[in-house]
Amino acid sequence: MSKPALPRIYNRTGQRVKVQDKTWYAMQESGDAEERVIEVFVYGEIGTWGITANQFVQDLRAMDDGVSPVIAAFNSIGGDLFDGLAMHNALSRLGERCTGRVDALAASAASVAVCGAHRVVIASNAMLMIHNPWTYAAGDAEDFRKVADVLDQTMEAIIVAYKAKAPDIDEAELRRLVAAETWLTANEAVALGLADEVGDGVKVKACLGQGAVLQRYQHAPAELLAQLDEPPEPDIELEPDPSDPPQEPPVANSAKLALMITQRCTADGISNLIEPLINSTKLESEAIVLAGLARAKAVNDLCVAARLPEFSAEYVAAGLDAASVRARLFDKLVGSGKGFEIDNSLPLNADPAPKVQAKQPDPTSIWAARQAAQSGSANTSKGARP
Template identity: 80%
Template sequence: MSKKTRPRIYDKAGKLVKVEDKSWYALQASGEANQRTIEVFVYGEIGGWGITANQFSQDLRAMDDGVSPVIAAFNSVGGDLFDGLAMHNALARLGERCTGRIDALAASAASVAVCGAHRVVIAANAMMMIHNPWTYMAGDAEDFRKVADVLDQTTEAIIASYKAKAPNIDEVELRRLVAAETWLTANEAVALGLADEVGDGVKVKACLGQGAVLQRYQHAPAELLAQLEAPEEPDPDNEPEDTPPTPPVVDSTKLALMITQRCAEAGISNLVAPLLSSTKLESEEIVQAGLTRAKAVNDLCVAARLPEFSAEYVAAGLDAVAVRARLFDKIVSSGKGFEIDNSLPLDDDTPLQPQAKQPNSGSIWAARKAAHGGKPNTARGAHS
């Protein structure tokens, strides 16, 4: 998960909800035991670089008593579609006691997830965005054909999720809106049946500092992007006197795409997943260093005729020195007797000069005399 500014998340009483991790995700229960309300705040990216469906489902199960109302509040640019589908189904299983709340933005996978709630309330100044699935990959033409088929199948899953929330929606119109990447206002979402009620507007940072991520969409509203670029006003009641500098916002999708492309160019596409794991997509500098390290590690493994270990060593974050030592141990223990030596020759090493054998005139004359029966060769005397 990239390092971003932690947002202010408030419950009904206006008390600050402290989020302990960097994914802007929290659960809380308020009220007496017999009047308990469970609130889940999904304020961040959905999936491997943010709030995973596994984390969401496990935490919800641990807090849910089977009878209390559950409110799932969303403010997310989206993320992994399959995690969004899993969240959708987790909320749907709660039945009528589940309410989805769009506090600012439910885009992409987040719009799929929130539609799993029995009732959806969208703030008057909030938005919902629906669009076709997209992905990135590297491979040959056949690989791309297979991925296109998968994208078509996942589009059907998206349509089914929206129709589960709005069974009377016109499917032809719904598919047109999804294909066009449509940004819906609160009233438009209610008119389509994807939300049930327009609630009071709330002041929440639109995308929680994820403006760089929002830029990947084609039709993001200009006013929404402008709001992201506006500096946030400090709150003297909640800000400490010495506030540390805000770390730069990192677009994890852009960094993942960089890893995929660079690995394809270097012929090490098998190291994409290990690099995603080892770099954690924390910054462009870390990713660049990881790519350099992965290439060096792969070259060492290939030179040692042990390429099958490259993914393991890259995932572990090992550098060239550590990899060379491990490969040496494996080679010695296998009895192959092969050693990797990447050292450069010393500057004072003088190459050996080949010494030509000097001719022996006496031995040459003796050989010629023997060839003529012991008589001297008189061929030269014919011209005397």
């Protein structure tokens, strides 16, 4: 059985950029000292369940020399707004040497982030999506009023971020487009001032394994959603890269691999995932099994954190990666598009200890006991006479 196809992305010189997983987050430099260029690829969800602003800023700071041009390439369905704003500000501080590039999709928080660049180039077949901030919450009526106030405040932050990129844009029209969840083509983005130039089109999957998240939007273009149903592209073998680490030889002994899965799962307390892991990895090689074990542990941790551990075996058996599991768990938590769920129960780890209730007095029993005591006392007195 051949290995599943891995995502491949290339930098501006046509060289392949190595990625660690389906998040596709990478930062690299190219060229000699005089022509050094820093390229950042934000290919995935923004925020805690993907590419965090802290990771982005720290990596950029470590590589930036203060003079080299920086190209920030985006292909993201969005994510956490505040992380997106932090990325926006980090790119803005770079000044004129920063170019933002929309390779396929910059939606939601990603559109906010890329607008921090001094110059934005959007591929001719790419899109920019802007919409109102939204969240989900739990609590009483007062809690929801506070959440609504916070959403109003974050809306203003979004408007400021877009106007920083397009100062001449009509604010009333901008607010209308944001409220309507507007998907802008490359030419429309340039016309509004949210991008500066239309670049060459490139074929890049817009969903990045996060189709469930993309489907949550109300007006996602049909051509993007259609990509969810496309079969995976065949894996094209490339010439070996001398810098790639040597590949481990395949392990032929399936029993050894099955034993490895059994021992690791038992040690990690996820013995319920032994069979799903064997089925999903097909015991193809040691490398695949090790990757499957790491994936299963991550998936199980996510399900436990979401208080939905019953789904971990299903997701591991399906071979889902962490990003896909996050999207599915998020959908389950927020319900069917309602945006939040009301739950009056206390958290599982904060249940109060059961109280010992004092026994309530029973007047009937007390009266009967007194009568019995008095009757016994009278009988004893009569029997004591000579």
